[in-house]
Amino acid sequence: MAEFKLPDVGEGLTEAEIVSWKVKEGDNVEINDVICEIETAKSIVELPSPYAGTVQRLLVAVGDMVEVGTPIIAIDDGTGEVSTGSTSGASVEPVDITAPAEPMEIDLSNPAASGSKEGESLVGRIKADRGPQRRARRGSASPSTEAGAQTQMQVQGAFSPGGAQSQPVAPADEAPVPAHAVEPSAAPPPSAPAEPATAGELQPLAKPPVRKLAKDLGVDLRSVAPSGAGGVVTREDVQAAASGPERTPMPAAYEDLGRPGVAAMGGAREVREPIKGVRKMMAAAMSASAFTSPHVTEWITVDVTATMQLVERLRSRREFADLKVSPLLVLARACVLAMRRTPVINSYWDEAAGEVVLKGYVNLGIAAATPRGLVVPNVKDADAMSLVELAGALGDLTATARDGRTQPAEMAGGTFTITNVGVFGVDAGTPIINPGESAIIAFGAVNKRPWVDEATGEIVVRDVTTLALSFDHRHIDGAAGSQFLADVAGILADPGTALLF
Template identity: 50%
Template sequence: MIRDFPLPDLGEGLTESEIVAWRVAVGDRVELNQIIADVETAKAVVELPSPFAGVVTALHAGEGETVNVGAPLFSCDTGEGGSGEGAPDDSAAARPVAPGAGAAPARDQGADDAPGPNLVGYGAGVESGPKRRARRTALAADLVPALPAETAPPVDDAASAPGAPPVAAAAPPSERPRSTPPVRKLAHDLGVDLAAVHGTGERGLITRADVEAAASARPTSEATMAPESTETGPQVGAAAVGDVRIPIRGVRKHTAAAMVASAFTAPHVTEFLTIDVTATMDLVRSLREDRAFAGHRVTPLAVVAKAVCLAARRTPDVNARWEESSQEIVQFASVNLGIAAATERGLVVPNVKAAERLTLIELADAIGELATTAREGRTRPADLTGGTLSITNVGVFGVDAGTPILNPGEAVILAMGAVRRQPWEHRGEIALREVMTLSLSFDHRLVDGQQAASFLTDVGAILRDPARALTMI
């Protein structure tokens, strides 16, 4: 029997994923839960296991291509009897289970509410049939606003363009063309009316390619044509020798959307504090030389992280979230401390859960592990959600200070500057000391200047004299 494996929902409401690498090829035999592909969501690279054993008969997307949730990813000949291709098979052998979970119970095909089989690494199996279609359509209708009429080109223009793709009649006002939120955003940016686009995806779903084809086929009107310029510099959209075009997707796309949303939602204010951190650097060096801590890499970042956790206890307003929908400020019981990490795929901010409960050594180990997995592209989606406040270490790039943008939903973000030896007043004299600048950006809806200053000075006091931390425990 030939069975199709649709791309599952990998969580967080993501509607598509990009194929990073195939681990199998057509003709390969795969085992149950064998990793078949690496796919990139908006935040992380996820390994996909096979939901059944058999021989791979088709790969429905190439590396670098984007696949919508629910669209076929690969097909496999399971070698089982059946009345036709794609027929459902609920045998225990074709049902992957989580380690130690035992065999999954048989599913009643007549009960729509029965959970599907669980793939290792993610939740319930993807629904199929009319109910799934109804739910996905309803979800798209609830989450995505209608495309403003003034941004849509006339239907006649798209239909009359030479080589234009087939178009469908405009949907009634009560219905919306079937597409995903990223595709709707693309259509809005390109000025394409989704009601005039024929979807070539599964069950008529409008894909990126459909939108791009409609945009390229639409004739350029005189009103939208750029006037001729006498300047010799490169024009927007013009191709030039040596230009490099990089698709906006994956982590870069998610980061851009998150930063724009944060910058234009939360009123940002930044405060700065320059301090003598010689005592902190002495502490770091002494711990590295202590055999009792061999195998543990304590860094200035770890000390700052511990200071942030202690200071947040004294100023709980910084560990909070503004909830517009409920008109409430939520102060969190724990500090899920985000650590910004620069990777080849872009900036990610995994977080250490309940960081306030960890010792300095445990916190150093947790931060080191997060940084390693982030650089290797193995960060789990769970580590990228639920953060309550964050730290970014711009000092490793030789930068003294900055005005970092908040992660959406967080009240503060602290930037660590570079540690520099410079003349500084010390005990009434001028001496060479190790100095750092801290930059604290905060959401002024949640945090006032006095609260931000109290938090920042508490962090600075601990870094100036780590023993002071004993007075804050």
């Protein structure tokens, strides 16, 4: 039986959350079949199977945060080898604990041991760097106690009565436990309130996401009175301990609502949201950019009536029949053209090398707000595309981002970014430069406004927007930034001037 460990899918991944399983126990899989989706710090990634065979166990549950190198699925690949982890109805080979052994961990988080038909672990795989481990005391005859000096064993209390209907599991139905495993003390029955664990006992029963939440909120699980069946500490228990006894529990539908307003918080005065995944990476990147690159932001208000008319004409053309045509497309093209006159906009400051790196290509990033946070995928070599090709690339990019399926490679290597705040009805803002780049432009809402016609001096109603350009003032001076912004605005005011670039 082969165990597939969570791999590093790129860019130094250290942990990821299991978003969904695409297989279940008993399914047959082939090599490269997608087995699950994981959420990294940047996106949702599909993991293909490196083995062909039959799925024996799903070792982690949906919602679990697991570290790179942690086994996530067991597949019977036909090698005839027996896994050291216990499975329901399977025999387990005894282990000689007197022989020297590599550091190991015992996994009791199988369906029979945890009482969950989905194989959810109540404790998770406890790593050495997560604090001191406690060993269960069952008497001097315990093999793990005698072999403690030779073998590092991380014992997990995973027995919990119940199953699909939260009924106690009969001893005959329990999976066999390896001889070297320490049997955890039986948890109290569901009807009896469980007492918090004390020093020297096994850690309180809780699923990995609950343990992570407790760690993030600074709550000691040993001090939390569990309310779940079988003495399991729930998310609500941790949140109540963090906010005090009078705190209203977080509504169960909160996670499905994303980031709700006050009315959707179920009457709670506060809701704590763990910082993880895309949002955590975004916060680190924006903080680093804001405090390392001296930002300068310039604004310009533009009459874009001609651009809006162009958009309507393009929509009626056969070439754009299946493509989305919007003012953003014209802005993207205008930025690419304007860089020909001011190439320093398409560069970045290499602090380590002491150099300014000018790019001969444009990987055009589009900042996209998703339920998981801000992501900035980019269109590779946008400067080499026709307007039709650029429209197709932008459509694919935004659709993928909104579905939360942008891959890390699609967000790497950007050279310039557009953030379209106008879709929210916002006039403009002071955007923060995406790390690794030197400039970003904010595209404000297009509104009907009174405008003075310079030719006639009359006040007319026109389509007007505001552009805001932030740039790195370490190597882009005000003249270069102003030139670029004026060129972009000029193309939007009169798209025919694009022929001059």
